[in-house]
Each structure stands twice: as C-alpha cells, then as structure tokens.
Amino acid sequence: MTGREKTHRIRHHLPMVGWLWLLWILLWGSVGPVVLVGGLLVALAVVGTFSLPPVLPGAVPRPLAIGRLLIALLTDLIGSGTAVAWQVLRYGGKTSAAIVEVPLRVDSDLLITAVAEFTTIAPGTLVVEIDRRRQRLYVHTIPVHDEADIARRREAVQSVERRVARAVGTTRRRTGPPGDDGSGPPGDTGTGPSPDPDRGGSTP
Amino acid sequence: MTAVSDVATAVLLPAGAIFCLLGSVGLLRFPDIGSRLHAAAKAQTLGLLLILSGTAAQTPLRYAPVLLLVILFQLLTAPITSQIVGRTAYRVQALDRRKLFRDELADRLALDGTPVDAQPSSEDADR
Numbered sequence: 001m002t003g004r005e006k007t008h009r010i011r012h013h014l015p016m017v018g019w020l021w022l023l024w025i026l027l028w029g030s031v032g033p034v035v036l037v038g039g040l041l042v043a044l045a046v047v048g049t050f051s052l053p054p055v056l057p058g059a060v061p062r063p064l065a066i067g068r069l070l071i072a073l074l075t076d077l078i079g080s081g082t083a084v085a086w087q088v089l090r091y092g093g094k095t096s097a098a099i100v101e102v103p104l105r106v107d108s109d110l111l112i113t114a115v116a117e118f119t120t121i122a123p124g125t126l127v128v129e130i131d132r133r134r135q136r137l138y139v140h141t142i143p144v145h146d147e148a149d150i151a152r153r154r155e156a157v158q159s160v161e162r163r164v165a166r167a168v169g170t171t172r173r174r175t176g177p178p179g180d181d182g183s184g185p186p187g188d189t190g191t192g193p194s195p196d197p198d199r200g201g202s203t204p
Numbered sequence: 205m206t207a208v209s210d211v212a213t214a215v216l217l218p219a220g221a222i223f224c225l226l227g228s229v230g231l232l233r234f235p236d237i238g239s240r241l242h243a244a245a246k247a248q249t250l251g252l253l254l255i256l257s258g259t260a261a262q263t264p265l266r267y268a269p270v271l272l273l274v275i276l277f278q279l280l281t282a283p284i285t286s287q288i289v290g291r292t293a294y295r296v297q298a299l300d301r302r303k304l305f306r307d308e309l310a311d312r313l314a315l316d317g318t319p320v321d322a323q324p325s326s327e328d329a330d331r
Binding site: 029123138 | 222223229233238243246250253266269280284304308311
C-alpha cells in the first residue's frame with residue numbers, strides 16, 4: 001500500500017473513528033485522560049479490524065440540508081404519533097389500508113435504507129418490502145379510502161426521498177416540478193456519475 | 205432554570221405516557237398486523253422519545269447525552285424491526301390481504317410469476 005492510498009484510507013475512516021470516540025466518551029460520561037486516550041485507541045482498533053467498504057462514494061454532506069432533514073424527521077414523528085393515535089380513537093378496528101408501490105430515484109444501499117427508515121417514521125406509511133434491484137419500496141399505508149389517498153402517499157414518500165438525497169448531496173437540485181411522479185431518467189440521480197475530487201470515493 | 209426544566213418534564217412525561225398508552229390501545233384495536241405495526245412503530249417511539257426527553261431535563265448534564273443516545277438508536281432500529289416484521293407477515297400471509305384497499309406488491313409478485321397465493325394456505329400462517 002502506497003503512502004497516498006494509506007492517507008486516503010485513513011481520511012475515509014475518520015468520521016467513523018470520530019463517531020465511535022464520541023460514543024465512548026458519552027457512555028463513560030467523563031473526559032479524563034484515560035477515557036480520552038482509551039476511547040481513541042478502541043475506536044481506531046474497531047475501525048481497523050472491521051473495515052467497512054465505502055457506502056456512499058462521492059457524497060458531500062450538506063449541514064443545512066441535514067438539519068432540515070432532522071427537523072422534518074421530528075415533525076414527521078410527532079405528526080405520525082398523533083395520526084396513529086387519532087386512527088386508534090376514531091376508526092379502531094375499521095381502519096382501511098393499502099400497499100403502495102413507490103419507485104425511487106436514488107440508487108445506493110445507504111440512501112435506500114435511509115429513505116425506508118424515514119418513510120417508516122413518517123405519518124401513516126410503513127415499509128414492508130424493499131426491492132433493491134428495481135429501486136422500489138412497497139409501503140403499507142393507513143388510512144386509505146380512495147385513489148387520491150394512494151397518490152398522496154406516493155408523493156409523500158418521494159418528497160422524503162428528495163430530502164434525503166439533498167442532505168448527502170449526491171443529487172443535483174431537482175429542476176422538475178415537486179409533483180414529479182418519479183418516472184424520469186434513471187441516470188438523473190444516484191451516486192454513479194458524481195466524481196468528487198475531495199474524497200475520490202470508490203476508486204480502488 | 206429548575207422551574208423551566210420542571211415544566212418541561214411535567215409536560216413531556218404525561219404526553220409520552222399518553223402516546224405509549226394509545227400505542228398499546230392501537231395494538232389491541234387495530235384489525236391486522238400491518239396497522240398494528242403502525243401503532244408499535246410510531247406511537248410507541250414517540251412516547252418513548254418524549255419520556256426520555258422529559259427525563260433528560262431532570263438528570264445532571266453528564267447523563268443527559270446517554271438518554272439522547274437511547275433516542276437516536278431507538279429511531280434507527282424501530283423502523284428496521286417493523287419492516288422485518290411486516291415483510292415476514294406479508295410473506296407468510298399473516299397479513300390479511302382481503303382487507304387491503306389496494307395491494308400493488310401482490311400485483312408485482314404476480315407479474316414476476318411468483319404470486320403470493322402459491323404459498324401455503326393461511327391456516328398454517330396463523331399459528
């Protein structure tokens with residue numbers, strides 16, 4: 001391994017080391033020198049031993065978009081908690097549901113995972129099946145009474161997807177209308193053609 | 205300062221308890237697994253989140269981050285669990301598909317030549 005590759009690898013793993021270190025310090029609840037040094041050593045050892053492949057080559061996290069994503073997550077959670085509670089009280093055993101197919105634009109493991117997670121947290125939608133190859137989510141939604149409900153849910157999931165993609169910066173800003181039905185060209189988003197000079201991504 | 209955190213706790217803890225209670229009621233009242241997962245995944249998560257936030261306001265500063273970590277990991281894991289349960293329920297036909305308004309997953313599986321009905325009858329799955 002050349003020196004350049006080595007520094008590249010270390011830089012790639014730096015966020016993970018930092019996160020594990022922070023976790024260690026938080027769990028010990030103190031910042032003594034033993035905890036600090038020990039935590040750093042443990043984090044380096046863990047990352048060195050269980051080396052993960054790059055999950056999202058070429059991604060540039062955008063703090064502002066991530067903050068917006070987190071705020072949306074929180075409001076979604078409160079909204080969905082209240083929505084489910086209302087469902088329980090209002091309809092109870094008579095809730096009607098549907099399973100909706102949602103085509104996605106993003107094409108990376110991490111992004112699809114994130115979209116599925118946020119979708120489950122969002123009000124009234126719950127992912128039951130992920131079709132990774134076709135980039136599709138199958139979402140169980142309540143309540144559904146007519147076709148308009150289904151269309152609205154699909155649009156809601158796709159807006160979640162846009163927020164997630166924006167937060168990690170793997171997609172250009174969408175120029176199309178927000179009501180797009182997700183049938184655009186597949187090369188539009190995703191991680192493929194986004195070379196990033198800063199990280200270099202997955203170049204072996 | 206203590207007054208503020210006391211008020212926050214006094215609001216957050218009962219609110220969290222109410223959401224947990226409603227989530228449990230949802231588990232009992234909803235007709236099928238799919239809807240029950242909604243109650244478990246959302247109302248319970250929100251309830252736990254509110255209760256932990258309320259508790260974090262009362263604990264000393266060095267312990268509060270640990271509670272926030274619990275919230276973080278709960279947010280990460282709860283959707284995964286419910287997805288696995290939902291997927292399994294669908295595959296073993298524990299999810300009553302006659303009650304669904306529309307089932308596009310079944311349409312897709314039928315297109316692929318692997319309709320769900322080809323699997324064992326639902327009597328087996330109920331057990």
